[in-house]
Amino acid sequence: MKAIRRFTVRPLLPEPLRPLSDLSRNLRWSWHAETRDLFQSVDPERWALCDGDPVRLLGSVRPARLAELAEDRRFLRRLAAAADDLHDYRTGDRWYQEQPASAGLPAAIAYFSPEFGVTAALPQYSGGLGILAGDHLKAASDLGVPLIGVGLLYRHGYFRQTLSREGWQQEHYPVLDPNELPVTLLREDDGAPARVSLALPGGKRLHARVWLAQVGRVPLLMLDSDVEENDLGERGVTDRLYGGGSEHRLLQEMLLGIGGVRAVRTYCRLTGHARPEVFHTNEGHAGFLGLERIAELADEGLDFDAALEAVRAGTVFTTHTPVPAGIDRFDRALVARHFGPDAELPRMDVDRILRLGMETYPGGEPNLFNMAVMGLRLAQRANGVSLLHGHVSREMFSGLWPGFDPDEVPITSVTNGVHAPTWVAPEVLRLGARQIGAERAEDALSVGGSERWDAVADIPDQDIWELRRDLREQLVVEVRERLRASWRQRGAGTAELGWIDGVLDPDVLTIGFARRVPSYKRLTLMLRDRDRLKDLLLHPERPIQIVVAGKAHPADDGGKRLVQELVRFTDDPRVRHRIVFLPDYGMAMAQKLYPGCDIWLNNPLRPLEACGTSGMKAALNGCLNLSVLDGWWDEWFQPDFGWAIPTADGAGTDPDHRDDVEAAALYDLLEQRITPRFYERGQAGLPDRWIEMVRRTLGLLGPKVLAGRMVREYVERLYTPAAHAHRTMAPDTARELARWKQQVRASWHAVRVDHVETSVATTTAELGTALALRVRVGLGDLTPDDVEVQAVSGRVDEEDRITDASTVPLKPTGGPDLEGRWVYEGPLSLDRTGPFGYTVRILPSHRLLASGAELGLVEVPSEEAAEGAGVLLR
Known part of the structure; x- marks a missing residue:
């Protein structure tokens, strides 16, 4: 007979054992051996049956055993020590707090991912992306980094796998009851569950509760659409990880990105947590978070372009895929239907949203909306997850920066790491401790x-x-x-x-x-x-x-x-x-x-x-x-x-x-x-x-x-520069940068390299020789303050391509003449032997650009301008 309603009945812990509840609800136990040992001693047999899950253990242990432990002085001393240790871990200074104030570290970082593998007791992951995200949170906690994790709570997780007699994979989707997981509801001051909602086409709304998993010092917010206010279809949005068709996935990603930002704002309001200065998008699934932040700034009076600049300054995007097929792409008409006056973000121009995800490069599909492309356009800083993957990513996305060699595409790399306390066997740790x-x-x-x-x-x-x-x-x-x-x-x-x-x-x-x-x-x-x-x-x-x-x-x-x-x-x-x-x-x-x-x-x-x-x-x-x-x-x-x-x-x-x-x-x-x-x-x-x-x-x-090494790299190389850029991007500054970019794009058609001269007329020269370069350029309506003219030099291959380029800025020495041309000059040192070549180019330049390639604009000499320039030296 099937029950018509389900309840979770929890034991009432005796007063001396109340700290067990706090210990079970903080997922630090998943990597802290002493806390796990304490829970195992509550009931070793039941601990094994519960697969090492403290929440399940406390929900099934016999009341007589709890009464016995409440009188056990040795157990209570261990419990007090574990509770004190967790308190010290959560509140004491760690690596992040020991950094000098002059470093200007972010007050907080929001880290968005579609999956998190923190512990088997919270099965919200499918593979490497989720395990990496879980390790990122745990390492951030160990280092004291003020991170807020944001994800979804899937009622069926990913799937459980069995085999048929013939060896064929079979999938099973057991229902997960959040009340039986190590999570708690985020509640308003009056005790009501905190809610976020999204507008859907046709006047409907998608509502979600916010569950909180405490990962050591790091809160992980998880949105759950299985609430009574939703119709049956909307209740199923967070049914399973990577399930359903295109619209289902789109709604999941809108809830993660847009709803996730709203959940972060709610959490900070209710808890007093510092508002994030940096938003980190772990893969493209959460890319819509940038749209919500643009909408927030629009409500404060910024137009779309200025808000985009402000959002980009504080956003980090990490790509994990080395192949285009691994990227989520949606039909443009489907995306358009879910935004605009009759749906979500009603005051935002739908065409501007669609342009963010357009594959505007050779071979791109004009009718598809690419989540990774949007992620890159909404983030001033981007990275791959190993040195080789950074190279692969620059090649794969180079079409977004036409005219630049892949090595100059502004995607760096931070090689992943793993959270050693989670993955190192206790026996290995004991040998090291000895x-x-x-x-x-x-x-x-x-x-x-x-x-x-x-x-x-x-x-x-x-x-x-x-x-x-x-x-x-x-x-x-x-x-x-x-x-x-x-x-x-x-x-x-x-x-x-x-x-x-x-x-x-x-x-x-x-x-x-x-x-x-x-x-x-x-x-x-x-x-x-x-x-x-x-x-x-x-x-x-x-x-x-x-x-x-x-x-x-x-x-x-x-x-x-x-x-x-x-x-x-x-x-x-x-x-x-x-x-x-x-x-x-x-x-x-x-x-x-x-x-x-x-x-x-x-x-x-x-x-x-x-x-x-x-x-x-x-x-x-x-x-x-x-x-x-x-x-x-x-x-x-x-x-x-x-x-x-x-x-x-x-x-x-x-x-x-x-x-x-x-x-x-x-x-x-x-x-x-x-x-x-x-x-x-x-x-x-x-x-x-x-x-x-x-x-x-x-x-x-x-x-x-180690994941600790990885997170320190993120802090030093990406989060802190993003925080500095975010602070610099005040409303007036954002408007200034947006206007400047519009002007540069509108005027770039008139930018050209007219003529290149060099002091060496032959095609051979001695090592250490310095060439004098003189370049005449046309800037149209722009001025030397808007551009940088560079000499680019290095060894060349059989096709005269520069393979190990170094750049030197040239300086304006005269102009504009009657035709509006400027003269730039500078030395070029021949510091390498063998086939050597150079060229010159013009790039946009502004103090707020993170990279000269940011706008994807570059001008190089035409064949006519390069004639007689001594382009190749042997």
């Missing part, structure tokens, strides 16, 4: 600092090897439990599953491969030569074993076929004790998988991995990486840390041939270099060379891959 002390070990994981990590060099080989074997053994136990549960879901009876007790061996080299399953990640590359893989798995002296996990998107049948292909291979009785596929990959599984593996495998199509942080998490546990040189591995790979899989990514390479070549390279590495090193033993009976690689991975790579 070496340098618990407090210093905790600081090394959260704050970083290579001097703390140097202590890894002093840990005895025996201790490292015993730790690695212990973690491997724990993984074997975990895999067998999960595999048995999976086979039961597939319909197998207990009598069929005796073989699972022999799956994996704690003394065999263990390889992990776990991630989402789009085609470019090549889940099945390892199956390219199945006989060769079987030989590796079953080698009599140097066997390997592989643990694989991953989810395909529910609409991706191609990805599901890859999963099924791998599952069918792992079902083979000849190899199933050496290779397994575990369904329902998520945070809880990952926290066991990373520490227990010796090798972390990653074989995407280069350069389609934006960053690939799973290998970072593995490395922090002493697991070595075996990866294609893509994402972060391209940036930090050294032979000390693991192995690089050679790639066959030439422009004309056939995809099948490429996969054959790269799979063969993978097998070669395993056969010839990796397994011999793992199994060879030194005089003490230990794999000395392997242990040294583990030591170097921990000591040298560890400090680099």
Whole structure:
């Protein structure tokens, strides 16, 4: 019989145990071992049944046990210590508060993301983007950065994955009751739930409540449309992550961006939290936040162009995709229907909104609205998530800055990091604490600092090897439990599953491969030569074993076929004790998988991995990486840390041939270099060379891959400059900049380079020679204050393209003449040998521009103007 209404009945905690409620509602417990240990001691058996979720634990523990604990003086002392520690953590000064006032750090930053992977107890993530966002919040909390997270609360999360008997992925969407999650409702002063709403076409409204998840010091606001005021369709807007059709996704992204800004304003009003000076858009999904902020400024008297400049100054946009297909794009007519007089932001010109998302570059689709393009146009600062991804992003979006080489496109990079206290196994942390002390070990994981990590060099080989074997053994136990549960879901009876007790061996080299399953990640590359893989798995002296996990998107049948292909291979009785596929990959599984593996495998199509942080998490546990040189591995790979899989990514390479070549390279590495090193033993009976690689991975790579390092880079390189720009952009300043840009755009057609002269007439010159450049330019209605004339020089390739350009500004020395031309002069030093070239160009220039490329305007010499200029020197 089905209940007609559902309630959540919570126990009344005895007064001495009331701090347990606060501890359970602050998600710091998800990365703070002492707090988790405290909750486990409440009821160890029930703690395991609740999957380590304190809220579920307190909702199910017996009243008699609570009464017993209320009288337990030792437990109450531990509880008081944990509560005091959380209070100190939340209120004490940390890295951010210790920075000098002269640094001008932002008062607050709002961080928007469509998903957040903070803990398995709050399943609001699908993969790397969400886990990265969760790690960003946790690292910001550890550093004391005044961040406010903004997302959606999905009633079904992403999906739970099981397998059919035939190995086909099946999706399940369990309902999540917010009252049973570690979140609380944001309430008005009178106790009523705080609400935000959006106008919809046809006079309807989309209402949402705001739930608050406290992530250490950082509040995470999550909007939920499943409220009684909404019609059935609107209630389902936040039903599931990345579900539904185009209009459904558009409404989710409008609620996240526009509703999210309104939720932040409400939260700051109710709590007194500082209003954000900087807004960070984590991928394009939240891009509409810029429109809401423009509308706010319009209400204060700014026109659209001035408001746009003010909004851009304080906005940071991070792109995570290396391929155009990964970007959300909507039909322009659909977007137009949801804005304007009859819908949301009624006082804003719909054509201006649509222009923000137009793909105005060669190959662009004129009838589509591109969320990443809008994100870039609404942000003065943008970044990719690894050094290589920054390069890929500049290439991919270079059409938005015509006339500029990709290297000059204003998209930088901040390489992702991972939150070590979340991902490092307790056993690894205890070994570090034994070496340098618990407090210093905790600081090394959260704050970083290579001097703390140097202590890894002093840990005895025996201790490292015993730790690695212990973690491997724990993984074997975990895999067998999960595999048995999976086979039961597939319909197998207990009598069929005796073989699972022999799956994996704690003394065999263990390889992990776990991630989402789009085609470019090549889940099945390892199956390219199945006989060769079987030989590796079953080698009599140097066997390997592989643990694989991953989810395909529910609409991706191609990805599901890859999963099924791998599952069918792992079902083979000849190899199933050496290779397994575990369904329902998520945070809880990952926290066991990373520490227990010796090798972390990653074989995407280069350069389609934006960053690939799973290998970072593995490395922090002493697991070595075996990866294609893509994402972060391209940036930090050294032979000390693991192995690089050679790639066959030439422009004309056939995809099948490429996969054959790269799979063969993978097998070669395993056969010839990796397994011999793992199994060879030194005089003490230990794999000395392997242990040294583990030591170097921990000591040298560890400090680099921390989310604390990543967040400090965001603060120093992006958030603080954005805050300074925001403060500079007062209303009159914003109007001035907007007027200046309009004038420059309107006058740029008349800007030209008329003539270039140089003091060297030959095509050869000696190193160290200084050329005198003289350039005549026409500026039309502009003046030298509006532009910068530059000499651009450097080595040239076979096609006379400048490949390592450096720029020198030239100075006006005369003009305007009767024809309105100006003369610019300056020296050009020949500081490199070999083929050398130069050109000149004119760029817009203003004190408030973050980059000379910002307007996408540049003028270079025509062929006629360049004649006789000595353009190439050899």
